[in-house]
Amino acid sequence: MAEPADYRTPPISVVIVNWNGGRFLLRVLEALQGQSRRPARVVVVDNGSTDGSAEMVARAFPAVRLRLSGENLGFAAANNLALREEVETPWAALLNPDAVPEPDWIERLWQGVCAHPGCSAYGCRMRRYDDPRYLDGTGDCYHPCGWGWRRDYGVVEDEAHLQPGEIFTPCAAAALYRREDVLAVGGFDEDFFCYFEDVDLGFRLRLAGKRCFYLPDAIVRHVGSATTGRRSDFAVYHGCRNLIWCWWKNMPGAVLWRHLPAHLLFNLLLLVTVLRNGQGRVVLRAQRDALGGLPRMLRRRRRLVRRQDETATAAMTAGWRPLYRAWRERCRA
DSSP states (O other), X not given: OOOOSOOSSOXXXXXXXXXSOHHHHHHHHHHHHTOSSOXXXXXXXXXXXXXXXXXXXXXXXXXXXXXXXXXXXXXXXHHHHHHHHTOOSSEEEEEOXXXXXXXXXXXXXXXXXXXXXXXXXXXXXEXXXXXXXXXXXXXXXXXXXXXEEETTTTOBOXXXXXXXXXXXXXXTTEEEEEHHHHHHTTSXXXXXXXXXXXXXXXXXXXXXXXXXXXXXXXXXXXOOSTTTOTTSHHHHHXXXXXXXXXXHHHSOHHHHHHHHHHHHHHHHHHHHHHHTTTOHHHHHHHHHHHHHTHHHHXXXXXXXXXXXXXXXHHTSOOSHHHXXXXXXXXXXX
């Protein structure tokens, strides 16, 4: 169904999941306060922060809806809580506490929805916070072996990145979702806690026949893993465990068996690579726990909607060359 052409009052709520976001969170809220088109509501779900950031939000931004979870629910569960209980608009823009939007971010998102209707999720142009000449991503790619990565991560921005178009799924650090479609496929998988949960959600949306789209005019500057650390044991563990769960839970049967050797090989190479960083035990623990959780994931697999499997597989990035290029760029970062 086409969206209305009038974008003066966009029906968008912004959801920020905070865990010790500190000064970054305040910077993001200031940027939202200065938007050319204000969102209908800004919701901060605080996951038991201990740095005083929740108290700072309450004092400095009384108009922001502050939901205190009392504990660290994880990115997935906290967003689900907001989508179920705090968001009343048809659209929810998710924003990390370290992703600072440009002043026209909300306006550009809604313009994009109106210009490219019919999608369930929209991704943004993400620039590196420390050097905006370089991109932090233009949507997420997914390879049939099971790895997902941010398209154009770490590359110098040029004209090629200004074209809107289909993506496998947006990066949830800065993305717009149709609320009812997300809830219809079960929301974020809360067992993932954080990392790869956005790829998993995008995969399920695509299995349900939905589409995801990249909007280059909606821009944020992203620090990335500001609180958890890009290569911390925490990030490595959840990323390695969750990519296995995502693959086994969502991959259509014929594609799964065809690419099973590639999936196993990729996970072996992943283990060998991180051994050099002294994190081999972390990955082994992640892979062990992934296998332990596979029965639970396979039960969910049987419940997934598979009306249009080709919609999901057609949007994947095939071939080893782009996979190798993305892996090389990630290792250099």
